Amino acid sequence: MSGPPDNRAAPPASGRGAAGSPVDGPLGRLRAGLRGFVTTKEVGGEALIAQAPSLKVRELFAAFWPYARPYRRWIPVGLALIAIGALITTVEIWLFKLVVDDVIVSGELTALVWIGLAYLALTLFSAAVSFGDDYIGTWIGERFLLDLRTEVFSHLQRLSPESLQRRRLGDLLARLNGDIGAIESFILSGLADALAAILRIAFFGTALFLLQWQLALIALVVAPAFWLITRVLVRLVRDASREKRRRSGSITAVAEQSLANQMLVSSSNREDYELARYRREGEGALQAELASSRIDGLFGPMLELFELAGMLLVVTLGTLAITDGSLTLGGLMVFVTYLGKLYGPINELTGVGETMFAAAAGAERVNELLDEEPEVSDARGARRIGTARGEIELDDVHFTYRGAGAEALSGIGMRISPGEAVAVVGPSGAGKSTLARLLLRFHDPQRGSIRLDGTDLREIELASLRRNVSILLQEAPVLHGTVRDNIAYAAPGASDAEILAAAEAVGARGLVESLPDGLDTELGERGRRLSGGQRQRIAMARALLDAAPVLVLDEPGTGLDEASRESLLPPLRKLIRGRTTVVITHDMRFARLADRVLTLKEGRLIEPAGEPERWEAAVA
Numbered sequence: 146m147s148g149p150p151d152n153r154a155a156p157p158a159s160g161r162g163a164a165g166s167p168v169d170g171p172l173g174r175l176r177a178g179l180r181g182f183v184t185t186k187e188v189g190g191e192a193l194i195a196q197a198p199s200l201k202v203r204e205l206f207a208a209f210w211p212y213a214r215p216y217r218r219w220i221p222v223g224l225a226l227i228a229i230g231a232l233i234t235t236v237e238i239w240l241f242k243l244v245v246d247d248v249i250v251s252g253e254l255t256a257l258v259w260i261g262l263a264y265l266a267l268t269l270f271s272a273a274v275s276f277g278d279d280y281i282g283t284w285i286g287e288r289f290l291l292d293l294r295t296e297v298f299s300h301l302q303r304l305s306p307e308s309l310q311r312r313r314l315g316d317l318l319a320r321l322n323g324d325i326g327a328i329e330s331f332i333l334s335g336l337a338d339a340l341a342a343i344l345r346i347a348f349f350g351t352a353l354f355l356l357q358w359q360l361a362l363i364a365l366v367v368a369p370a371f372w373l374i375t376r377v378l379v380r381l382v383r384d385a386s387r388e389k390r391r392r393s394g395s396i397t398a399v400a401e402q403s404l405a406n407q408m409l410v411s412s413s414n415r416e417d418y419e420l421a422r423y424r425r426e427g428e429g430a431l432q433a434e435l436a437s438s439r440i441d442g443l444f445g446p447m448l449e450l451f452e453l454a455g456m457l458l459v460v461t462l463g464t465l466a467i468t469d470g471s472l473t474l475g476g477l478m479v480f481v482t483y484l485g486k487l488y489g490p491i492n493e494l495t496g497v498g499e500t501m502f503a504a505a506a507g508a509e510r511v512n513e514l515l516d517e518e519p520e521v522s523d524a525r526g527a528r529r530i531g532t533a534r535g536e537i538e539l540d541d542v543h544f545t546y547r548g549a550g551a552e553a554l555s556g557i558g559m560r561i562s563p564g565e566a567v568a569v570v571g572p573s574g575a576g577k578s579t580l581a582r583l584l585l586r587f588h589d590p591q592r593g594s595i596r597l598d599g600t601d602l603r604e605i606e607l608a609s610l611r612r613n614v615s616i617l618l619q620e621a622p623v624l625h626g627t628v629r630d631n632i633a634y635a636a637p638g639a640s641d642a643e644i645l646a647a648a649e650a651v652g653a654r655g656l657v658e659s660l661p662d663g664l665d666t667e668l669g670e671r672g673r674r675l676s677g678g679q680r681q682r683i684a685m686a687r688a689l690l691d692a693a694p695v696l697v698l699d700e701p702g703t704g705l706d707e708a709s710r711e712s713l714l715p716p717l718r719k720l721i722r723g724r725t726t727v728v729i730t731h732d733m734r735f736a737r738l739a740d741r742v743l744t745l746k747e748g749r750l751i752e753p754a755g756e757p758e759r760w761e762a763a764v765a
Contacts, residue, residue, distance in 0.1 A: 205508045208515075209328055212293045216285045223285065226278040227337060231344040233271045235352055238482050240264060245475030286333045293325050297511060303519040305587050307546065315398030320514060324507030331497075331504030339497040342490035349487045356476050356483075357466060364459045364484050396426040459484055521586050527606040533598050533613040535563040535694040535725030537584070542593035544579060553579040554590070555748040563694075566726040568739035575745040577729040578619075581697045584727065585614055597695070615693035617720075619700035621684040623675065628657055629664040631683050635691040647690040651716035653682035678709035685713075685720055695725045702732050710734065 213220070240260055247256045298321060301309065309317070353361035403410060403419040410419050463480060466472035472480070542557040554576045561567050569577050582588055583595055586602050595602045602610060615635065623631055632647060633639040639647075641664060648654045656679055660666035668674050668683075675683065681701065688696060701717060702710040710732065717738055721728075728739050736742050744751050 201505075204512075205328075205505050206332070208512055209293065209332055209508060212296070213285070213289055213333060215292070216288060219281055219285055223278060223281045223337065224340060226274050226281065227341045228344050230271065230274050230278060231341060231348050233267055233274065234345065234486075235348040237264065237267055237271075238349075238479055238486070239352060240267075241482065242473075242475040242479040245478055246473050247475075250474060282334065282337055286329055289333055290325060290329050293328065293511075294321060297321055297325065297514060300515055300519075303522065304517060305520040306582070307588070308517060308520065313398035315400060316395070317514075319397040320507075320510045324510045327500075327503045327507030328511065331500045335497050335500040335504065338493060338500075342493040342497070345490040346487060349483045349490075352483050353480060353487070356480050357472050360459060360462055360466060360472070360480065363462060364480075396423070396430050399423050399426050456481065456484065521589055521607070523607055524603055526604075528600065528604055528609070529606045530598075530600070530609045530613065533694050535561075535613075536596075536598050537561040537695065537725060537727075538596040538599075540594050540596070542583065542590045542595060544583060544588060544590045546579075552748050554583070557593070557745075557748075557750050559743060559750065561725055561727070563725055564723055565741075566721050566724075566728065566739040568728040568730060568736040568742045569745060570730055570733070570736055570742055571745035572731065574747075576748040577731075577745055578699060579748075580745070581616060581699045581727065581729050584695070584697055585616055586610055613693050614695040614697065615688050615691045616697040616699060617684055617688045617701055619703040621677070621680040623668055623680050623683055625668070625670045627662075627665050627667055628660065628683065631668060632664075632686045632690060634687055639690055643690065644686075647686040648682075650689055650719050651682050651685040652712070653679075653686050653716075656682060676709075678712065681709075681713060682716065685716055689720050693724075695727075696721060697727045697729065698735070699729045700732075701728075701730070702735055714738070 240263060243256065243260055248254060248260070301317065301321075350361070350365070353364065399419075399422050403423065410416060459481060460477075463472060463477040467474060467477055538560045539557050542554055543552055544554040545552045557576075557580070559567075569580060571577055579588075583590060586607065589603060597605065597610070597613065624634065629641070629644055632644045636643075644664065645654060645657065648657050657663055657666075666674075698717070698721075701713060711734070714734065717735070721738060726739070728735055730736055
């Protein structure tokens, strides 16, 4: 199998001509020669996570800068502290010139008193400024992260279950954490570092010219070399950053999937296979890191070489300036110090460039999520309803999943009276669970309508609809938390007495009392401390406490043995009493709970209505 596809942009086929083409010019030839040295080595296996669409820096700002607006009153304060810190550093270095010229060279110690006091004052002032800068920067950055992560998480919550199921959970978590962190590292932290570097360059450069402008001009002649190196390697840094961000999602996705299904992996003797998958993606991440490391290893020595050349040139010419009296010994020593400090911020600016591309790569992946529109949302003027009577009508409902060739539901029409229980039966793939999803408005039909008490579901506020329609899912999901947390999940204000009453009604009170800490017992990840039947009873107690007038039971006996299925029937009868109920099932013992039975086959209603006994006879 081939490795992940190469998402780097191909050279343009046409442009300014051979001589003027950025691809065929000197910089392009140098970049092409370096690409083989720094590019990511392909690792066997198709990419688990596709590369997100490219995003330009200005688009990055347009998309994510608004999240920093609530803190704009504090941003100037942070920037002012950065400027003051750079100015203090400049003054502290200048004081060293006075120590050399006015104390060491002249042999006069009296000046050392006021110079020492000045150093002490500047040190204390610098500590206060540094504390304020760090605290404000951290406060703004962490709140920016919290706001952006909350917004992305909220957006994910609004997407349909089908949209989330198309993605790998591990990759979603990587985008929610690492990628958003990369965005903050550029939008706020990176720009603050860039401003600090620019201010230090400006202050140190000004000091150099004040000391001796001729020597300053010579010393700064290496600046174009820094720009040239940055220009050559900037595309390589971007490519490596994008691959690192994608690979971080891949390895997290493999780990999450394997660990979440550990029992299946072990029982199928697939540990070696999962380990190989994890290692393969890890090798991909390793190659991406090595490519980035090769860039740093190539870039760093080049910068140090130019920095050393500049230093040697300054020391040589500065020594000559001392001999002719145009520069003092202290002036030369401080000049060299400023110059050394000057190259540091220039290096930091190149680091900000790397941060920028890492942020752009993360932003591409986050923006891809935010660009996906929720399949359903509240219509303008959507109605907020109270407690519904529970009348359900489906009128010529057609629905097709995205990318599917055939309709999942085709021309479905039915009416369910308030308080009536209807079983919807049929083989797997007939469209039963799709019907349940439409009733809770996880999707909207492409044609036809579904009405609750005569109102189209699309005209009802989503929160109101889901307060009136609850579902008992076939997986009987149990959250990591206590028994109390799980039963009262949909009714967080319920008292312990109400929770226990709901548990007793569905035959789960004995289960709760048998647990070590009763309602306070932690059930573990996905309720793994419970059996399948026990999880179903906890889920039933939750649905009973929810007290929605419309209830959907989606394959309530899935995964249970015969005895467990039989034991669920009495509490289910209590659960559906007085509620409009739709029982999705292929098991006729659960169909007997209903007043009548509807049969689906290949998305069509083939038996409009019937008594359970008639349906049993037809099956027999």
